[in-house]
Amino acid sequence: MGEGCIDPATAAVLSPRLGAPVETLQAFLAAGGVATDTADACLPYVVVTGGAEGVASLHLAGASWQMPSADPVPPSACEPTRRVIEMLTDAAHPGQASALADVPERVRWEVQVLVPDMAPGPSEEGGDVPQTLVRLVLERRGVADPERLRSIEILDPVTRRRLDGAWWVERPGGAGVLFGMRGADYERLLWRSPVPSARVSRGVGPASRVEQRVVRQGKRGPKQLVTRVVKPHGYHLGIDMMAERGTDVHAVSDGTVAFTGTAPGFGNLVILDHGHGYSTYYAHLAAMAKGLHVGDVLLRGDVLGLVGSTGHSTGPHLHFETRLHTDYIDPLNTSRQLEFWILNATEQAWLAQQILAPEPVAAGEVPVRGVSLVVMSDGSGATRTEPWVSEPVACRAFPQLVGPERPELPRPTARKPAVRRKIARRK
Secondary structure, three states: OEEEEOOOOHHHHHHHHHOOOHHHHHHHHHHOOOOOOOOOOOOEEEEEOOOHHHOEEEEEEOOOOOOOOOOOOOOOOOOEEEEEEEEEHHHHOOOOHHHHOOOOHHHHHHHHHHHHHHOOOOOOOOOOOOOOEEEEEEEEEOOOOOOEEEEEEEEOOOOOOEEEEEEEEEEOOEEEEEEEOOEOHHHHHHHOOOOOOOEEEEOOOOOOEEEEEEEEOOOOOOEEEEEEEEOOOOOOOOEEEEOOOOOEEEOOOOEEEEEEEEEOOOEEEEEEEEEOOEEEEEEEEEEEOEOOOOOOEEOOOOEEEEEEOOOOOOOOEEEEEEEEOOEEEOOOOOOOOOHHHOOOHHHHHHHHHHHHOOOOOOOOOOOOEEEEEEEOOOOOOOEEEEEEEOOOOOOOOOOOOOOOEOOOOOOOOOOOOOOOOOOOOOO
């Protein structure tokens, strides 16, 4: 995804990204009366690529295409309420809890995972890093709806120019995705951070490993390099995250509790079903959230348990797995993208609206209007032009309105004093 202002080179720059001829893009701009000379003004655009079935799209707002009448948006049964929070980058980094004291814990977890990657702090060498602003938009749809993170942006403190950002794309019938200027990179980051800032001590192990060693043929024979394939007894199917006992473990995405209890080897285990065949496993927990039952709905960032060392474990850590049906997925593999992270053409247009709008559109206001050039992936460069307009946001009912209660660490069982047995000496 990218954004910018229309200029004389726009068509040539975007042509290879969209997979459309330069002439097609020039005709698209000319049809809307878009002047490419932007010396005095900036007509912003957003381009989104890599969509479902290869769909790519170019989005413009405020151009002079023939658009539908600008009727006010009808009032919704549940009008969304939003609040905007701005703070310096340092205040949003982990350890600065005071700046996010009035933010729901699940949102605080998202912010403290994303900000260090979106706006890195001072380096270990102590070099100065320019201070930036973090702009959060939180949304609540109705009194019973939990407050969610709608968008997070990194701004220049002087010009307020957007340096980076990510927006929540919600799907009424399935899991949503946090999509940003770097595509699904930030969504991937959240999916592998159930324990923020934890050190990964062990990843997904290979089915076999290759070893080389030098051996001697006979007692006085020549030395020879021998290569052999060793198959370990067990295949490590998840990643181990080292953390202190009692550290919070968060749900990496919205999901339904599919299992909570004790399982052989795993110890205390929670399994979340995220739909589309995807599930995540959280094992070796010291304690699970109070009142957590199968069928409960957890929101991203909810605390579901505490780091422990139950089951087959040699020390406090979280064993974390991601599965698609019966297949295991390496969360650290950046070359793999989950299928539901990919946006279709309608979702691309909705995302462009959020980026192009100076402020989020509230109920009853004139919606953001624009037009999209959609490039299909059939190899012929086929395109279509369609107008888009913001739609009223409908309510979404959650079976569980608040997250589970944070657990407490179980008290260690008192050990019985060792009994020293007297050994009779032989005479």
